[in-house]
Amino acid sequence: MQNRQAEELANWCAYAEGIPVLSGFVRGIRQDYAAVEESFRSKWSNGQTEGQVNRLKTIKRMMYSKAKFDLLRLRVLTRNGTAPPN
Structure with missing residues (x-):
């Protein structure tokens, strides 16, 4: 995340899905995956x-x-x- 590598998001999600504490978080990311992926590419921040x-x-x-x-x-x-x- 710190390096803003959007292409690594899919790999991280696959890895994090196996961790019980993060599985719900990953489920939320997958609901709007395109927006999350775009947030890594965008220079804007809120x-x-x-x-x-x-x-x-x-x-x-x-x-x-x-x-x-x-x-x-x-x-x-x-x-x-x-x-x-x-």
């Missing part, structure tokens, strides 16, 4: 977006049931060093 979503979910989990939108927004904006608009 890692930045996923990182921001993960950060927001972590903040919300830390706040438990107090995480109403206003408080969550205030906390996110304050953390980034920007002041919330009045």
Whole structure:
């Protein structure tokens, strides 16, 4: 995966299918194999977006049931060093 070798994906799937912990994951890959294979070839990534979503979910989990939108927004904006608009 790190070397982005799409042609090795089929071989990896065949190998990983034999590992019980990974068999379900491989089944999911095979459901949309063309999209997964293309993701290895594409130079684009949504890692930045996923990182921001993960950060927001972590903040919300830390706040438990107090995480109403206003408080969550205030906390996110304050953390980034920007002041919330009045």
